Amino acid sequence: MTAKQARQHIVKLLNKTARLDGRGLTEYRKPITIEYNISKSAEGSARVQIGETIVLAGVKMELGEPYPDTPDSGGLMVGAELLPLSNPDFESGPPGIQAIEISRVVDRAIRESKAIDVTKLCIKKGELCWTVSIDICTLNDAGNLFDAAALAALAALKNARMPARDGKKIDYKNLTDEKLPIQRLPISITVCKIADKFLVDPITEEEEVIDARLTVAIMENGEICAMQKGGDIALTLAEIEQMIGIAAEKTKELRSVLDEA
Amino acid sequence: MTYSKRFDGRKFDELRETEAKVGVIKRADGSAMFRIGKTMAYAAVYGPRNLYPKFLQNPLKGILRVNYSMMPFSGSGERVRPGPNRRAREISLVIEKAIVPVLDLGEFPNSVIDVFIELPQTDAGTRCAGICAASMALADAGLAMTDLVSAVSVGRVDDKVVVDLCYDEEAYPDGPVADVPIAMLPNSGKISLLQMDGEISNEQFVKALKMGEVACKKIYEVQKAALKNKYKSTGDEE
Numbered sequence: 050m051t052a053k054q055a056r057q058h059i060v061k062l063l064n065k066t067a068r069l070d071g072r073g074l075t076e077y078r079k080p081i082t083i084e085y086n087i088s089k090s091a092e093g094s095a096r097v098q099i100g101e102t103i104v105l106a107g108v109k110m111e112l113g114e115p116y117p118d119t120p121d122s123g124g125l126m127v128g129a130e131l132l133p134l135s136n137p138d139f140e141s142g143p144p145g146i147q148a149i150e151i152s153r154v155v156d157r158a159i160r161e162s163k164a165i166d167v168t169k170l171c172i173k174k175g176e177l178c179w180t181v182s183i184d185i186c187t188l189n190d191a192g193n194l195f196d197a198a199a200l201a202a203l204a205a206l207k208n209a210r211m212p213a214r215d216g217k218k219i220d221y222k223n224l225t226d227e228k229l230p231i232q233r234l235p236i237s238i239t240v241c242k243i244a245d246k247f248l249v250d251p252i253t254e255e256e257e258v259i260d261a262r263l264t265v266a267i268m269e270n271g272e273i274c275a276m277q278k279g280g281d282i283a284l285t286l287a288e289i290e291q292m293i294g295i296a297a298e299k300t301k302e303l304r305s306v307l308d309e310a
Numbered sequence: 311m312t313y314s315k316r317f318d319g320r321k322f323d324e325l326r327e328t329e330a331k332v333g334v335i336k337r338a339d340g341s342a343m344f345r346i347g348k349t350m351a352y353a354a355v356y357g358p359r360n361l362y363p364k365f366l367q368n369p370l371k372g373i374l375r376v377n378y379s380m381m382p383f384s385g386s387g388e389r390v391r392p393g394p395n396r397r398a399r400e401i402s403l404v405i406e407k408a409i410v411p412v413l414d415l416g417e418f419p420n421s422v423i424d425v426f427i428e429l430p431q432t433d434a435g436t437r438c439a440g441i442c443a444a445s446m447a448l449a450d451a452g453l454a455m456t457d458l459v460s461a462v463s464v465g466r467v468d469d470k471v472v473v474d475l476c477y478d479e480e481a482y483p484d485g486p487v488a489d490v491p492i493a494m495l496p497n498s499g500k501i502s503l504l505q506m507d508g509e510i511s512n513e514q515f516v517k518a519l520k521m522g523e524v525a526c527k528k529i530y531e532v533q534k535a536a537l538k539n540k541y542k543s544t545g546d547e548e
Contacts, residue, residue, distance in 0.1 A: 088431040089348045091383035101336050105430055107383025128382060130392055134354035134426035136337055141377050141426075143393055182389050184382035186428065188352065189335045221387050 056243075056258040063246040069255065074248040075295055078102075081306045083200070085208045092224060093209025097201040099250065101191035103135075106201035107184050108209040108229075112217055115171060115178045123170020124180035127156035129187075129198060136190035154277045155185065155199045155237070158266035162235035162274035165206065169230035177217065181206075181229065192252040195264050199237035200303060206231060207307070235266040235274050236303045238296035242282065247292060249299055263289065265296035269304075313468035313485065317478040318347075323521050325462065325474045325528060330442070330536035332450040340451025342536070344443035346462075346529075347476060348433035353443035355451040358421035372418030376406040378427045378440055385432060386477060401437045402427075408441050408493040408503035409448065412455045423453070434477040434489075435463050441493050441503065446533050450540070460529040461493035461503060464522040466510050471517045473525045490515070492522045496530040499523065 050058075062068055072078065078100030088094040091107035098104075115122055129152035133139045144152070159165065170179040183205060185198045206229055213223035241251050242261040251259060261280035268274050273293070278284065284292070316322065326347030335341035338354035345351075361367045378401045382392045394402075405427065413423070425447065427440040438461035445459035464473050468485030480489055488508030494501055501519075510518070 088350075088381070088383055090386055090431040090433075094383060094430075103335075105381065107381065107430070109383050109389035111388055128392065130382070132379075132426065132428055133356075133377065133424070134335060134338065134341075134352065134428055137356050137359070141379075141394070182382070184389070184392070186381045186430070188428075189337050191336065 052257070055254065059255060059258055060244045063243060063248070068248070070252060074246060075299065077250045077299070077302060078252075081303065083204045083306060085204065091205070092212055093205045093207070093229070095201050095204030095208055097197050097204060099193060099197050100252070101189060102193055102197050103188040104194065104197040104201045105186045105188055106198070106205035108205045109182045109184070110209070110212055110219065111180045111182065112214070112219060113178060113180045115175060120175035121171045122167040123178040125156075125160060125165060125167060126180065126182045127152050127159065127185070127202060128182070129155065129185040131190070131194070132187050135187040139190070150277070150279070151195060151198050152185065154195065154264055154275065155202050157275040157277075158199060158235045158237050159183075159202065159206075162233045162266065162268050164203070164231060164233050164235060166230040166232050179211075190253070192256050193239065193250045195239045196237055196250065196303070199266070200307065203234050203307060207234070233268050234304070234307060235268050236300040236307070237264055237266040237275075238299045238303065239264040240292040240295045242280070242284070242288065242292070247295055249295065263292045263296070265293055267297055267300045271297065313470045313482070316472070318476060322470050322472045323524065325525055326476065328529065328532050330446065330532050332446050332536050332540045338447070340447045340449070340453070342443045342446035342450055344439050344446065344533075346435060346439050346474065348431055349435050349439045350429060350431050351436065351439040351443040352428045352430070353440065353447040354426045355423065355447045355453075356426070357423040358418040359424070361420060361422035367420040369419050370416070372415040372421040372423060374406055374410050374413060374415060374423050374425065376402045376409070376425045376427065376444065378402040378405055378437070380429045380432060380436070384429045401440070404503055404505065405437060405441055405444060408461065409445055409459050411500070411502050412445070412457045412459060412495060413448070414454055414456075417454070423448075434475055434480050435491070437503070438462050438491050438493065442529060442533060446537060449537055457495040457497045458530060458533055459493050459502060460496050460526040460533060461491065462522055462525045462529060463489055463491040464518040464525070465489045465508065466514050466518065471514050471521060473521050488514070490518055490522070492519065492526070494523060494526040496527055
């Protein structure tokens with residue numbers, strides 16, 4: 050089947066409000082699961098599975114010096130690795146543009162929602178602070194890495210414990226009971242547009258024919274904290290409004306998974 | 311000085327708890343997970359597939375390409391910088407040499423078989439766990455193999471010869487230590503990986519190898535059971 054035929058087939062189905070795997074247009078794959086503490090080496094970790102897509106995330110804590118422009122704040126870093134073991138098209142080597150985009154979109158949601166109170170990560174103003182590194186690794190890419198990555202990052206943060214510290218030395222073997230200073234959990238939902246239809250949680254075949262996508266991160270109070278539009282087709286204002294509406298509706302579902310797990 | 315009791319209470323010839331599973335990564339042609347204690351490895355096989363750039367192709371036989379990598383949060387201390395480093399590249403090389411003897415690459419001219427190994431958590435013995443996972447993943451991919459490959463580290467901690475060293479033993483502060491990772495083809499009994507660092511006498515080394523042979527056979531049973539289990543469960547569903 051050529052790419053054009055594949056697209057025609059998917060569009061034909063969407064026009065009948067049907068999808069390749071029988072789901073509704075704004076229905077996530079089931080089950081969505083979160084498993085915590087999947088890496089005993091990390092200070093916090095989680096494995097998120099949406100359908101057959103599996104993403105791992107881990108948190109590492111380090112000590113450093115605060116940035117000169119934020120002397121009373123700790124540091125936060127998000128990295129994403131699209132591992133070549135998770136998709137035949139991913140290559141080894143430094144992060145490509147796809148991985149960079151995912152890590153930056155996840156980073157933005159966490160940073161802009163002030164998910165972590167970074168001032169509480171400061172130990173001594175201008176001299177010593179904690180740096181939180183969140184690394185996301187894909188294990189099986191069966192579509193919708195954006196939402197799975199964002200959810201895994203949050204789950205790993207929720208799971209993290211501060212390691213014991215003696216001055217400027219960290220005792221990684223001894224995790225305390227103290228959690229990270231989490232204030233909010235922004236949920237990211239990516240709404241995709243194919244032809245004139247909107248859908249969520251695309252599988253690989255659908256991802257290949259997407260015209261446009263909009264990732265929206267929404268906080269507990271319903272306010273938006275980060276967005277990213279992708280794809281080659283421009284969107285009208287009305288379409289954007291509609292896509293944000295779908296995202297707002299779907300955050301409830303992912304949030305309930307994060308809350309109960 | 312004497313190392314009378316192991317840090318985790320094991321007998322000197324006892325392996326840590328092992329767990330193995332195949333078919334864990336659906337996109338891959340073959341995949342497996344192998345865990346020994348707190349060291350866990352995933353392996354995925356892609357191929358045989360076309361090899362590019364073309365000048366790398368060998369018209370006489372296929373190429374096995376292994377890529378070993380630790381996830382950034384998998385180290386027991388600080389974050390590990392992602393991407394290849396000298397250590398990871400050398401380990402990739404020795405893993406490749408450890409598993410290539412069981413494959414018939416003459417079947418796949420101009421092609422590559424890619425094996426990707428990723429570790430989400432580590433506590434010593436990562437290359438051995440990687441080899442165990444990789445050989446199961448190759449079998450899961452349906453490639454013709456003359457044998458599986460089972461691997462474990464053996465060695466010496468102070469006055470004792472031990473099997474399957476954990477990190478605390480590798481870093482034992484009160485006496486000499488030797489770490490000898492080996493891989494064995496269980497049916498022929500041949501050794502396809504042998505490295506060693508530390509200090510060890512000839513007698514201790516021979517004893518360690520013999521203990522390693524027994525340990526590899528135990529691991530082999532775990533690997534076989536995991537492979538059989540996959541087909542058992544699919545059979546039941548149909």
